Amino acid sequence: MLSAVLAWVLALCAVTAGVLVFRFDSMARATFALLASLLCVAGEVLLLGLQYLGVVIVLMMTIEMAVMAVFMIMFMMNPAGLMPMAMLHNTRAAAALCAALFALLATGVLTADWPRATGRPPADPTFELGMSLMGPQILTMMTLGTALFATIVATVVLATRRGRYDRWGDDLRAARPDDPARGGVGR
Amino acid sequence: MTLSLLMLLAAALFCTGLFGVLTQQSVVMLMMGLELMIGAVILAAAAAWRHLAPANADGQVVVILAVTAMALEMAVGFAVVTALFRTGEKDLTDQAAELRG
């Protein structure tokens, strides 16, 4: 009973916060509205009995949104929303499309003949997840690892303008790198 | 807390996020919409695990996948925005219609 009420409250909060993301003028508020929405999703995941995944979502989303706030403010011309302006295009078609999509999805959800659950949840879903990731799903895990590593390389390449020739000179023979900010380890 | 409620919530979040993606001009706001859409995927996967196949951990693996996808999306997205802004002071999607630097 309590969990059902909680699920409804969290659902309403998630949608409200999700809508507010695009209603706020202040980028800080928009980012943290998104965080609130995602934390509500994490709450629903916790209610479903996935303790580990719920807490991991809380951890990841908090850090991610804190970093995101920096970029939001960096790349918006009006980050604090003190002079409200519309930064939208194509609103009407998008609204129609999204409403139609929601109607379609909702019809599907409500009319689908969902299968009955097979089996019961294990006593410790976290353990099951670990065994699965390290066993039959090891390929998924390795793909994720490779993707993460590739992302680290790709983001650094994309985001930095200075390469090794800028740092170590044209013949790469400079005694110490020419960096705009001094480093912390022995330099 | 039925499967239908959670799936409806996921659909609502997905459509809200999609609306943001389609309407926002700023690239960073567009990414907020994407995050919301992936949040809906996370919720749908967790709900499907609990209500359809709880004995199997595959639903949880999908959640892990979606969470990772979210992190990757944000990292690459911000790197691309930074690169776009470096090359031509572009921070709106309309300005970035071509990939030429």
Next chain:
Amino acid sequence: MADSAPLWAAAALPLLLAPAALAVACADGRSVAPVREVLRLLVQQPRRTRAADALATRTGTVLLPLAAVLAAAVVPLGATPVSDLGDGVVWFNAMEALAWAAVWLTGWGPNSTLSLVGGYRFLAQGLAYEIPHMLALTTAALGAGSLRVTEIADAQRGLWFAVWMPAAFALYLLSAAAMSFWGPFGQPAGRDLAGGVATELTGVGRLLLLGGRRLLLLTSAAMAVPLFLGGGHGPLLPGWAWTLVKTGAVLALLLWLRRRLPGVRMDRYTELSWVVLTPLAVLQALVVAVVVLP
């Protein structure tokens, strides 16, 4: 496996932590000035800045002590935490991560340059300390083969993790100071910024932020006990007394170190953290993994 404490313990936790945090502040300053300061802030007239985002400030200032108390819920006193979660270590880490949002929001809220710079400084510091910190927590969990905090404490009946995971322990202590932006890591609220994130805060808001920072320090010092110092296990004394003694020892070590270390700028610490400390933490985790591998 220990049981969770009764429900009233959840209400008693903040009442227990707040005076302890005040005592830490007094010991840190070697005077009773913090007590006077608390009383002064409780009655201080609030001051407002122009075009401030009051909601952001309020969320941030309330969130920081709340996060510290929620993190403390999994720290066992003796053998009994308020809530013995199956993945207590992850919970602890997630609650600390809320400090990122809290401190940045507090810096953003007052519409003041100095406090916003303080907020940014904390994010930069967070990027530096978080990875070695997570790896240190992972290492302790790996050594015990469990994410449950009480099981990690029980796994150290014979040998403390601090003895055979010294690098993880040292990194944990470093990040404990860094996450409560205190001592050598105090730049986000530094004097060069006229108080950084706390510049524009007055009255209860200031009390909550500065108190929340002490609470965070206290909680992370207390968490070092079950993670690395054998929890409540020890001869003669009962478990809760050992927990208190060990927490006091960790705090004394931190306070002693604070007076001997210079301030660390977060950009330099970031490079140190990513180039030296993170590989060190990975190596430590590798050693532990090889040892516990059956």
